[in-house]
Amino acid sequence: MVSSLSFLGSGLALASFVRAGFSPSSSSNVAVYWGQNSYDQSTGSLAQQNLAYYCSNTDIDVIPLAFMDGISPPITNFANAGNNCTAFADNPNLLNCTQIADDIETCQTTYGKTILLSLGGSTYTQGGWSSTTDAQNAAQTVWDMFGPQTGVAIDRPFGEAVVDGFDFDFESTVDNLPAFGAELRSLMDAATGKDYYLSAAPQCVFPDAADGSTLDAVAFDFVMVQFYNNFCEVSNFQTGSANQSDFNFDVWDTWAKSSPNPDVKVLLGIPANTGAAGAGYASGTLLQDAIAYSKQYSSFGGVMMWDMSQLYANSGFLDEVVSDLSASSPPTTTATTTLTTTTTTSSSGSNPTGSLVAQWGQCGGEGYTGPTQCESPYTCVSGGAYWSSCQ
Ligand SMILES: *[C@@H]1O[C@H](CO)[C@@H](O)[C@H](O)[C@H]1NC(C)=O
Ligand SMILES: *[C@@H]1O[C@H](CO)[C@@H](O)[C@H](O)[C@H]1NC(C)=O
Ligand SMILES: *[C@@H]1O[C@H](CO)[C@@H](O)[C@H](O)[C@H]1NC(C)=O
Numbered sequence: 001m002v003s004s005l006s007f008l009g010s011g012l013a014l015a016s017f018v019r020a021g022f023s024p025s026s027s028s029n030v031a032v033y034w035g036q037n038s039y040d041q042s043t044g045s046l047a048q049q050n051l052a053y054y055c056s057n058t059d060i061d062v063i064p065l066a067f068m069d070g071i072s073p074p075i076t077n078f079a080n081a082g083n084n085c086t087a088f089a090d091n092p093n094l095l096n097c098t099q100i101a102d103d104i105e106t107c108q109t110t111y112g113k114t115i116l117l118s119l120g121g122s123t124y125t126q127g128g129w130s131s132t133t134d135a136q137n138a139a140q141t142v143w144d145m146f147g148p149q150t151g152v153a154i155d156r157p158f159g160e161a162v163v164d165g166f167d168f169d170f171e172s173t174v175d176n177l178p179a180f181g182a183e184l185r186s187l188m189d190a191a192t193g194k195d196y197y198l199s200a201a202p203q204c205v206f207p208d209a210a211d212g213s214t215l216d217a218v219a220f221d222f223v224m225v226q227f228y229n230n231f232c233e234v235s236n237f238q239t240g241s242a243n244q245s246d247f248n249f250d251v252w253d254t255w256a257k258s259s260p261n262p263d264v265k266v267l268l269g270i271p272a273n274t275g276a277a278g279a280g281y282a283s284g285t286l287l288q289d290a291i292a293y294s295k296q297y298s299s300f301g302g303v304m305m306w307d308m309s310q311l312y313a314n315s316g317f318l319d320e321v322v323s324d325l326s327a328s329s330p331p332t333t334t335a336t337t338t339l340t341t342t343t344t345t346s347s348s349g350s351n352p353t354g355s356l357v358a359q360w361g362q363c364g365g366e367g368y369t370g371p372t373q374c375e376s377p378y379t380c381v382s383g384g385a386y387w388s389s390c391q
Helices: 051-055 079-084 098-109 132-146 177-190 249-257 284-294 308-313 317-326 333-338
Strands: 029-032 062-068 086-088 091-096 114-121 165-170 197-200 222-226 265-271 300-306 362-364 380-382 388-390
Touching (some): 029 265, 029 317, 051 098, 079 098, 098 114, 132 177, 222 249, 222 300, 265 284, 284 317, 300 308, 300 317, 362 380
Parallel strands (some): 029 062, 165 197, 197 222, 222 265
Antiparallel strands (some): 086 091, 362 388, 380 388
């Protein structure tokens, strides 16, 4: 993603810089699911295009591939992108996808994207495994199929390409999923050569019925909570209300800080278009306010969207999300080192960056080094040791 630091003012003369791929220290990661062609056009420019087509977009950091919707036995489904694959002779449900394989490598090496394989989806119906041993063996199989080549004779849908990790999007009961997740995590942690990430896409209703026990047992790098299709969806955000009665980013932030990885990032999962992912689409001021509010939580890691085809059919929406994410955001690490004189208290009135913080934006708190003055008529109100926001 290209982050413009121009709001810092010309005096600081900081150049824009290019970042791509998931960053655990960023609060503006953008993840977009690809693979299900949810806008449902079979031909033309709004039909789902090949993966690399989207990887050239510098506003997108993470692309989970949807889906490996069966694990034991393995099944893959990439909607119309599957038409460019061939089935393996010994497993007609598993696709040999040389084009996706080439595109994964292009996305990683040319564009620096983080490419995850998403496991599950709403059509996963296998119910998990009858023992922890079976679950652990299944994790090893998934690793052998999509991780670094181990020399094991196995059908590899993406050939020599190696994904950057896995995403859990289970939406029905999966027995022994914690054991499966723990084994996959330990295989990823033991691997050398690059960072592997584990993510999940629970629904916003807390705790998540299918993924909840795994989220509490295994260290995830980020979760992309589906704030749609439920009362807690982003479209039910109430502008101007400090205590949200439906929208529950605060609950996920609390979970994050006591989870096996207390630094886990929580991405705000939203529909990328009207009607995408069912209900809950928000845009304009409502989305801007919901993002500004969510950013006050230190676990906030950016936005996830469902899905790529819907996003590309919704002209201007990606720009809007990127602009909402960059609005009054705390300076990045690069900027922070420059702004050594910035005070961390909100009452000083110092405004070294020359920018004003919008309603619900962060304006103070321990460790915070960003702008501290609120847009009129808001004032900076302390919400605890770690954050203050404009209200
Ligand atoms: C299928 O392959 C064709 C030819 O390379 C390409 O133009 C098209 O974008 C691919 N479709 C998908 C969905 O990957
Ligand atoms: C996968 O597809 C490629 C291209 O069609 C082919 O060369 C290769 O032999 C296939 N691999 C298997 C195991 O079927
Ligand atoms: C809002 O929530 C906070 C923290 O849970 C609580 O202390 C406060 O009383 C609530 N305010 C209102 C108006 O409900």
